[in-house]
Amino acid sequence: MSSELVIVHREFDLADPVLVVALDGWVDAGIGMRNATEIMVKADDAALVASFDADLLVDHRARRPTMTVREGRVDDISWPAIRLQQVSDLDQRPFLVLHGPEPDFRWQAFCIAVDELVQRLGVSRVVALGAYPAAVPHTRPMRLSATGTSQDLIERFGSPAGTLEVPAGISAALAKRFEAAGLETVSVWAQVPHYASGSPFPAATAALFQGLRAVADLRFDPAPLIAEGLEVSRRLDTMIAQNSSHKRLLGQLESAYDTSMGEQGEEIPTGDELAEELERFLRDQDESK
Structure with a gap:
């Protein structure tokens, strides 16, 4: 890798893998994306592919590391980390997950570094996950919407009508970078009831997994999430x-x-x-x- 931002830990010979982007820090109503990420990366076969230099990308005063104190002694400090991992779904299909805090600095350099990794690993499709508060009731089935650069993938869910100008997350910046390389990219969004968006909303995570299956044929067990929902x-x-x-x-x-x-x-x-x-x-x- 030519970038100082990334360390490649191991190489994998994957057949057209899907990359799931789940960088935390932008819109994540009901922590739908964060819960989905935790489920994906806790698999026994999760393997670290690459990591990024958080000292160059993250404002540690805004995202302070967590300190563990036992009997008055500072036992450990856990630092924010941005990682690319290989994991598998229920069918043991391997795919990649980019997760951790959304960078505070050097977005364009970060996008270039991720793009180099994506090309090196032969990624065939990129799916970003998110959840936003919407004027929808909790008593009806969850709705999904989509944004991105692949019209075919967007049309599977529907998209916001008209023209919108809103602050961009890093997933949007990555999508434009991938588009230039001819890579299909879509962001799948769960619509969370506005009044419930500040607390965990498991139905949002279940809906994101449904969306992931629809666009990438990746499968996860929704039963526990449905019960919690x-x-x-x-x-x-x-x-x-x-x-x-x-x-x-x-x-x-x-x-x-x-x-x-x-x-x-x-x-x-x-x-x-x-x-x-x-x-x-x-x-x-x-x-x-």
Whole structure:
């Protein structure tokens, strides 16, 4: 490798592997992406392919290392790390995961270094994962949307209508770099209920795995996530049922969902309006415990 940012630890002879990009620090409502990453990389056969120099890429004052203190003694310090690992899905199909904190510095140099790795390893497709808060109800199936540079892959999920100008994450910068090399790239996004986006929302992770299977044929067991998601849903049902205004707001979201987000239905509250109402309610519930 020509880049000072990356250390290659081992070579693998992989047949057109898929690369999953899961860099933490941008939008990750309900920590859907982070939970998916933890499931993917905890496999017994996970192997380190390359690592990046966090001292050159990460602001350690913004993302401080974690210190472990035992009986007053500093026992260990765990530093933020950006890694590329080879892992396998349920069918033992190998693929690559790029994970860790989103770089704070040198984005373009980082993209060049990752692109060199991707070309060296013969990656055939790149899938980035994410989750964002949306005006959707927790009582309906999760929705996915997509952005990226491959129109065919985007159309499998749908994409935001019109033209948007929003802050970019590192996944978008990588996608443009990969596009120049002719590599198919798509970002799959889970739409998490706005009012539940600040807490773990397992249904988002389950939905991301469904999306990963649809675009990359990678398979993971959704059963534990579905069970956890049902429990979260029941807790939300119980709390919302205690307040008539919150029930009304939820009903409006359900109507909007059932009529393609209100195109033919009644006027619905914005995501911010719903979030303000329900987050206040959920916060009040926590304070009363």
